[in-house]
Amino acid sequence: MIGGETKVRKKIMAISLSVILIGVHFSSSITFAQEGDIESNNEQTQDESSTSELEVDNEQLSSEDDELIVDKEDVIEENAIETSTEDEEKINLEDSKIEDDTEEITETKSLNQVLHTASNELKNGDRDQRVVTLKRNLAKLGFPVPGNGTTLFGFETEKQVREFQKYYGIPVTGTLNMQTENKIADILKTPLQNGKRHNDTIQLKKDLEFLGYPVPGNGTNVFGDDTEKVIKQFQKTHNLVWNGIADEVTLAKIKELKSAPLSNGMRREDVKTLKENLAKLGFPVPGSGTNLYGNDTERKVREFQAYYKLPVDGVAGSSTINKINSVLNSPLQNGKRHNDTIQLKKDLALLGYPVPGNGTHVFGDDTEKIVKQFQKAHKLIQNGIGRTLAKIEELKSAPLSNGMRREDVKTLKENLAKLGFTVSGSGTNLYGNATERKVREFQSYYRLPVDGVAGPSTINKINSVLNSPLQNGKRNNATVQLKKDLAFLGFPVPGNGTTLYGNDTERVVKQFQRAHKLIQNGIGDKNARKN
Incomplete structure (x- = not known):
């Protein structure tokens, strides 16, 4: 039975081949006939001869086909007797499988066609109705394509698509791909554009006002003509695309400027506060206190930074603002x-x-x-x-010096007077020229560096002399020897030569000092004893 089927299949293939050959000959004959209108009569005679031969061949093929058909029918008839029901079911299953496979191939082909269409990018040189919509949308977003908005995706369209892609941070291909289409759609459906209402518009208006771009009105959730106008002003000032839409790039710029350090050229509501605070601290900015951070504001910020030993850059950054707040919050101020x-x-x-x-x-x-x-x-x-x-x-x-006022200047003058270096005047807290002159005399007398400044060495010397035990009112064994020395030199102190340094001792010491042209302070200091 299997051999019979094979024989039938071979004869069917032969018949098919014959039909193909007949079709080829027939097609050639038609072509030759059409071309024959411009050929010569001799060529027509050759065509007729060829046609006669073809007809003879066709008759032979037809005769062979008839024989094959008869053979096929004989085989089928013979096989039909032997074919069981089981074989028929097998054949039917195979035929069904072939049909299923054909349907699957058809479905796959259709899916591939759909995917191919979906991923098809518009590029330079293409013509497509979608290009008209693309150009219209690009114009809305601030990327107008020159021309009449035709279906042609030309050089100018590619250029604007590239600009759009670059501006919004997507891969720059110059083609209208899925990512670009989605980005355009996202921007066009934002609620922050003319004619729409959204609660985010309220905050947007507040932010714009803070940055010096107030929107007229009561700050509602309506994004109207005024809001669009102000958005365009903001975009123009900050070198953005002027589309009047609060798109992602515009919102990012607003966020950046809200938190950026104040610097020259900026407009922001807190510039007014900055100027007020600088004025409180003694750095008033000329003008009417507007929200503009101009040259005068920068100059005063620089002065403030230099005064408080901050980095001087003229920018009201965090360190400068913190310092301003620190000084303003000092408890050591009025009230x-x-x-x-x-x-x-x-x-x-x-x-x-x-x-x-x-x-x-x-x-x-x-x-x-x-x-x-x-x-x-x-x-x-x-x-x-x-x-x-x-x-x-x-x-x-600091060491006391000329020009200073300090309460201990009074003490200095009192001490200098005790030591014989009296400063003229009423003993005020002013360290003036007279005080400096007496300090110099003191330093010279006691062989100190002479600079007129009551520094540590001078003050220490003053205290040392003032604390000498050889002065009125004190007792010390050295006073006994002092009295002996004075008597030996012709300046006897009345009394029994006790340890008491009293009025008589002081008077004799002053006589001795005057006689030897010393400072007459009545103290038995080293200078007096050396002589």
Whole structure:
């Protein structure tokens, strides 16, 4: 039975081959006939001869086909008798499988066609109705393509697509691919554009106003003509694409500027606060306090930075703002109470700037006034805030010198007078020219470096002489020897030569000093004893 089927299949293949050959000959004959209209009569005669031969061949093939058909029918008829029901079912199953395979191939082919269409990019040189929509959308987004908006995807379209892709940070291909289409769609459906309402519009308007771009109105959730106009102004100022849409690039710029350090050229509402604070601290910016950070603001910021020993760049960065806030929050300013104010008042009094009152912890008008006087005298910023502690501490411990006012200048003058170097005047806290002159005399007399400054060595020497046991009112065994020495030199001290250094001893010592042209202080110091 299997051999019969094979025989049938071979004959069917032969018949098919014959039909193909007949078709080829027939097609050739038609072609030759069409071309024969322009050929010569001799060529027509050859065609007719060929046609006769073809007809003879066709008759032979037809005769062979008939024989094959008869043979096929005989075989089928013979096999039909032998073919069982089981074989018929097998054949039917095979035929069904072939049909299923054919359907699967057809479905796969259709799917591939769909996928191919979906992934098909528009590129330079293409014509497609989608190009019209693309151009229209690009124009809305601020990337207009020159021309009449035709279906042609040309050089200008590619150029604008590239600009769009670059601007929004997607791969720059110059083609309309799926990612580019999606990005265009996302921007076009944003609620932050003209004609739409959204709660985010309220915050957007607040942010724009903070950055110096107020939108007229009450700050509603409507994104109208005014909002679009202001957005375009903002975009233009910051070199963005002017599409009037609060797209991702615009929002990112707004976010950046909200937190950026204030610098020259910026407009922001907190520039007003900066100017107010600088004025409080003694660095007033000329003008009416607008939101513009201009040259004058930068100059004052630089002055502030230099004064407080910050890096000087003219930018109100975090370190500068923190310093401003630190000074402004000092408890040592008008209207506040703090225990440090008590010590401040003591220090100011020591430096010759007494605050009227009882030295309480209240920092009032009088304290502010005295602080400003102190700041002016020492060429500091006159803001009346007690953040001059560094200067106060410096002056408290600094050597006394010409031009200074300090309470211990009074003590210095008293001590110099005791030692025979009397400073003219009423003994004020001013270390003036007369004080400096007497200090120089003292230094010279006791063989110290002469600079007119009451530094540590000078003060120590003054204290050393003042603490000598050989002076009025003290007792010391050295006084006994002093009296003997004075008597030996012709300056006897009345009495029994006791350890007491009294009035008589002081008087005789002064006589001795005057006779030998020494400072007449009545103290038995080394200079007196050496002579």
